[in-house]
Amino acid sequence: MTSPSTLRIGGMLVGYYRLCPRKAWLSLRGIWMEQESDTVALGRLLDGHSYDRSEKHLTVDAEAPDGTALVGKIDRANLRNGVLHETKKSRSCEDAHLWQVRFYLWLLVRNGVTRSDGSPFRGQLDYPLLRRTESVTLEPEHMEELAMTVTSLRELVTTETPPARLGKRAFCARCAYEELCYG
Numbered sequence: 001m002t003s004p005s006t007l008r009i010g011g012m013l014v015g016y017y018r019l020c021p022r023k024a025w026l027s028l029r030g031i032w033m034e035q036e037s038d039t040v041a042l043g044r045l046l047d048g049h050s051y052d053r054s055e056k057h058l059t060v061d062a063e064a065p066d067g068t069a070l071v072g073k074i075d076r077a078n079l080r081n082g083v084l085h086e087t088k089k090s091r092s093c094e095d096a097h098l099w100q101v102r103f104y105l106w107l108l109v110r111n112g113v114t115r116s117d118g119s120p121f122r123g124q125l126d127y128p129l130l131r132r133t134e135s136v137t138l139e140p141e142h143m144e145e146l147a148m149t150v151t152s153l154r155e156l157v158t159t160e161t162p163p164a165r166l167g168k169r170a171f172c173a174r175c176a177y178e179e180l181c182y183g
């Protein structure tokens, strides 16, 4: 089980927390059911077959203002253009996707990596099945919110009981933890 000293926060966990703190709590307990889902498998397949392979996967480590270790495993990075890409199947959890990409952009800022004009990298959500893309920017208020999210996740690690269910059954029907929460 994760403890505050072993906690290493990644983009998916941040996205989970933004969607539902209970979902983040369950994953912090080592229950990563989503990794087995068709959605994630399809995402990997799309990532491997739909894009220019000259763009690189990128892993970035950083430290939050409160000292928490952060890690980002970025689908594809176009370093020359200063753009990070994240591939998703659908827009059903777009807010979580946005925060996942903002988190990756923040990791670069935490490492002092910027575009040539000194501004943060930009992000792009790619939805190949929908033939759509969505631009993502990192603003100062996003960085403040990300720092607060990290602190909240740090507190969540030591919380013995899970946060309340969302109570939105239609939304929860798409979640890998649905059976755990409502079964």
Ligand code: SF4
Residues within 6 Å of the ligand: 020, 022, 023, 026, 164, 165, 166, 167, 171, 172, 173, 175, 176, 177, 178, 179, 181
């Ligand atoms: S099923 Fe609903 S309440 Fe349970 S973790 Fe998923 S989103 Fe949260």
